[in-house]
Amino acid sequence: MSPALFLVLAACLIVGALGVVLLSSPVRSALSLVVTLFFMAVVFLLLDAQLVAALQVVVYAGAIMVLFLFVIMLLNLQADPPAMARLGVRVTAAFGASLFLLAVVRFLTRGGGTMTDPRGMATPLPEGFGSTQGLAELLFTRFLFAFEITSILLVVAIIGAVVLAKKKLT
Amino acid sequence: MTVVPLSWYLTLGAVLFTIGVLGVLVRRNVIVVFMSIELMLNAVNLVFVALSRHLHTMDGQVTVFFVMTVAAAEAAVGLAIIIAVFRNRETVNVDELTVLRW
Numbered sequence: 624m625s626p627a628l629f630l631v632l633a634a635c636l637i638v639g640a641l642g643v644v645l646l647s648s649p650v651r652s653a654l655s656l657v658v659t660l661f662f663m664a665v666v667f668l669l670l671d672a673q674l675v676a677a678l679q680v681v682v683y684a685g686a687i688m689v690l691f692l693f694v695i696m697l698l699n700l701q702a703d704p705p706a707m708a709r710l711g712v713r714v715t716a717a718f719g720a721s722l723f724l725l726a727v728v729r730f731l732t733r734g735g736g737t738m739t740d741p742r743g744m745a746t747p748l749p750e751g752f753g754s755t756q757g758l759a760e761l762l763f764t765r766f767l768f769a770f771e772i773t774s775i776l777l778v779v780a781i782i783g784a785v786v787l788a789k790k791k792l793t
Numbered sequence: 794m795t796v797v798p799l800s801w802y803l804t805l806g807a808v809l810f811t812i813g814v815l816g817v818l819v820r821r822n823v824i825v826v827f828m829s830i831e832l833m834l835n836a837v838n839l840v841f842v843a844l845s846r847h848l849h850t851m852d853g854q855v856t857v858f859f860v861m862t863v864a865a866a867e868a869a870v871g872l873a874i875i876i877a878v879f880r881n882r883e884t885v886n887v888d889e890l891t892v893l894r895w
Contacts, residue, residue: 629797633805640809640832644816649824656828663835670802670846675838675854682861687831687868694872695824698879716818720811727807731800741798743847753854761855773862780866787873 624669624744632669635662649695653688660684671753802843809836823878823885827871834864 639662642655660683667676731738751757762770813836816829838857845853879885 624797625795626797626801629801633801636805637808637812640812643825643828643832644812644820649822652825652828656831659832660835663839666839667842670842672842672845672854672857675842675857678858678861679838682865683831683835687865690868690872691824691828694875697876698824698885700822700824700885713819716815720815723814724807724811727804731803738800738803738847739798741796743799745796746849748846748849752849752851757851758854758858761851762858765852766855766859769859773859776862776866780869784869784873787870787877 628669632662632666636666649700650692653691653695656691657684657688660688671748673753674755674758675753799843799847803840806836806840806843809833809839821886821888823875823887823890824872826887827868827875831864831868834860 636659639655639659643652643659646652646655660679664676664679664684667679810833813829813831813833816832817826820826820829838860841853841857841860845851845857875885878890882890884890
């Protein structure tokens with residue numbers, strides 16, 4: 624990926640992410656998140672992760688965000704007056720965030736080596752990198768146990784969601 | 794052709810993750826807090842995919858697959874909890890939900 628393309632995509636991603644946090648209407652926040660997830664899928668595609676990019680669009684932008692929008696509309700949430708945390712919390716959060724970013728940039732520029740060398744991202748990839756077949760082979764061999772555990776997780780989540788949404792708490 | 798070094802992707806991931814953390818800390822609407830968590834998960838996914846490309850191993854992409862599964866399960870259960878809470882308390886403001894606060 625050329626630097627210009629990366630910068631454009633990064634700008635779109637950051638604007639979309641800021642939209643999620645700053646827009647006062649929950650529906651607009653959700654749509655901003657959908658845009659962010661789409662641009663993230665483009666970045667995945669350019670990083671030779673075709674299957675992950677497709678899953679990103681189908682699972683995240685498709686399924687999860689539809690669920691979010693469905694709940695927002697079910698609860699009929701209005702654009703409340705921008706409910707923000709107290710000033711002290713906001714200042715502390717901004718301070719901590721800038722400290723974290725400073726640490727990351729410092730680590731990456733100093734600890735550099737192969738990470739700041741662009742050639743690391745230009746080397747040719749093995750055949751079938753990021754393809755469905757390659758990913759499936761890994762899933763059903765080395766990660767088989769985690770894959771099977773995932774099915775239990777999903778069953779538990781389905782049962783939990785149904786029970787929670789159904790029950791009238793007293 | 795010039796390409797982007799790995800550190801740019803890691804920096805972008807860190808920036809997006811930080812925006813997500815700020816959303817969790819600053820916003821009071823519990824659904825927006827949830828969306829900020831999804832944003833943080835996606836920032837981590839970006840780092841996984843970039844490192845996967847850098848190291849020429851697909852383990853990172855498999856991990857992204859599992860992260861997506863956990864995110865989907867978390868969204869389903871979390872939104873069910875939000876609906877249950879809203880039904881009983883008529884609010885989604887996290888400052889008003891203080892029963893469990895110490």
